[in-house]
Amino acid sequence: MAYDVVIVGGGPAGLSAALALGRARKRVLLCDAGTRRNAAAEHLNNFVTRDGTPPGEFRAIGRQQLAAYPSVEARDVRVEAIAGARGAFQITLPTGAVEARRVLLCTGMIDEPLAVEGFRELWGRSIVQCPYCHGWELRDRRWGYLARGAESLHFPIMLRGWTRDVVVFTGGAFDVPADVRAHLSAAGIQLETRPVARLVAREDRLESVALSDGATIPCEVLFAHPPQRQVDLVRELGVGLDGDGYVQIDPVRRETSVPGVYAAGDLLTRMQTAIVAAASGAQAAGMLNHELTAELVTGGWSGGRA
Ligand SMILES: Cc1cc2nc3c(=O)[nH]c(=O)nc-3n(C[C@H](O)[C@H](O)[C@H](O)COP(=O)(O)OP(=O)(O)OC[C@H]3O[C@@H](n4cnc5c(N)ncnc54)[C@H](O)[C@@H]3O)c2cc1C
Numbered sequence: 001m002a003y004d005v006v007i008v009g010g011g012p013a014g015l016s017a018a019l020a021l022g023r024a025r026k027r028v029l030l031c032d033a034g035t036r037r038n039a040a041a042e043h044l045n046n047f048v049t050r051d052g053t054p055p056g057e058f059r060a061i062g063r064q065q066l067a068a069y070p071s072v073e074a075r076d077v078r079v080e081a082i083a084g085a086r087g088a089f090q091i092t093l094p095t096g097a098v099e100a101r102r103v104l105l106c107t108g109m110i111d112e113p114l115a116v117e118g119f120r121e122l123w124g125r126s127i128v129q130c131p132y133c134h135g136w137e138l139r140d141r142r143w144g145y146l147a148r149g150a151e152s153l154h155f156p157i158m159l160r161g162w163t164r165d166v167v168v169f170t171g172g173a174f175d176v177p178a179d180v181r182a183h184l185s186a187a188g189i190q191l192e193t194r195p196v197a198r199l200v201a202r203e204d205r206l207e208s209v210a211l212s213d214g215a216t217i218p219c220e221v222l223f224a225h226p227p228q229r230q231v232d233l234v235r236e237l238g239v240g241l242d243g244d245g246y247v248q249i250d251p252v253r254r255e256t257s258v259p260g261v262y263a264a265g266d267l268l269t270r271m272q273t274a275i276v277a278a279a280s281g282a283q284a285a286g287m288l289n290h291e292l293t294a295e296l297v298t299g300g301w302s303g304g305r306a
Pocket of ligand 1: 008009010011012013014031032033034035036037038039040041043044045046047077078079080106107108109123124125128129133134231233264265266267272273274275277278
C-alpha cells in the first residue's frame with residue numbers, strides 16, 4: 001500500500017512533520033540518512049524545552065515520540081531517487097522502492113567549508129554560524145567574523161551584544177566602504193583586511209588567526225557563513241531554487257515547483273535554526289494533511305486552500 005507521505009530527512013523539520021502527520025492519522029515513512037549539519041556541535045541551544053540538549057539526544061527523543069503513532073514508520077536509510085508524479089511517487093531506497101502520494105523534502109543544507117587552513121577541523125566548536133545558538137555560552141570572549149562580502153558587515157555589529165571584543169577579517173577579498181568602516185569603528189569593532197593564512201588551535205580550540213604577513217590576531221571564537229548547497233537528491237528533482245540556491249515554495253501551501261513535492265526546514269532559507277525548521281515542518285504537514293484528507297473525503301475540495 002502506498003504511503004500518504006514519504007518524508008526525506010529526519011532532522012527537526014522532518015521529525016516535526018512526521019509527528020503532526022502521525023497525529024493526523026496519515027501513513028508516513030520518515031527516511032533519514034544520518035549525516036546532519038550540526039554534527040560537530042556539542043549542544044542544541046535556543047529551542048524552548050530543549051535548550052542545551054546534545055543534538056543526537058534531540059533526535060532520539062523525536063524518534064521515541066513518533067513511536068506512539070502506529071501510522072508512522074522511521075527508517076535510517078538514504079533516499080536514492082524519486083520518480084513519478086503527484087499522487088503516485090516511487091521512492092527508491094537501498095532496499096527497494098516504496099510508493100507515496102506526496103513527498104516532503106526536509107534534507108537540510110550542506111555547508112561547504114571555507115578554504116582556510118584549520119576551518120574544517122574547528123567548524124561547529126570554535127567556528128559557529130549563529131550567535132543565538134552559541135553566543136550565550138561563548139559570551140565575553142574574543143570573537144572574530146570571517147566576512148565574505150561588504151553586504152554582510154551588519155552582522156558583526158549584532159555580535160557586540162554578546163561581547164565587547166570583536167574583530168572582522170575580510171582577508172582583503174573585497175573593499176569596505178568608508179561609511180561601513182565608520183560604523184564598525186564607532187561600535188569598537190576592529191577591522192582586519194590583511195589576508196588570512198590559517199587558524200591556529202590548541203587542543204582543538206581556536207587560539208588565534210594567523211595572517212599572511214606573519215602577524216597573529218588572538219581570537220577564541222569565529223563566526224562564519226560558508227557557502228551552502230542542496231543535497232544531490234533535491235538538485236536532481238529539479239525543484240525551483242531562488243537566486244541564493246534555496247528551494248522556492250508556495251508560501252501558503254508549502255509545495256515546490258514540482259507538483260506533489262513539498263519542502264520544509266533549512267533548505268528553504270538562510271534563517272537556519274532548529275526551532276524555525278521544526279515550525280516549518282509542522283506547517284508543511286498541516287497543509288499536506290488538509291490536502292490529503294480533502295482528496296479522500298470530497299475528491300479534492302478544501303476551500304481553495306489545497
Ligand atoms: C555547527 C552548527 C551548530 C548549530 N547549532 C544550533 C543550535 O544550537 N540551535 C539551533 O536551533 N540550531 C542550530 N544549528 C542549526 C540547526 O542544526 C538547523 O537549523 C537544523 O538542524 C535544520 O533542521 P532540518 O531538519 O531542516 O535539517 P537537518 O537537521 O540538517 O536534517 C536534514 C536531514 O536530512 C537527511 N538527508 C539528506 N539527504 C537525504 C536523503 N537523500 N535521504 C535521507 N535523508 C537525507 C540528513 O542526513 C539529515 O539528517 C546549528 C547548525 C550548525 C551547522
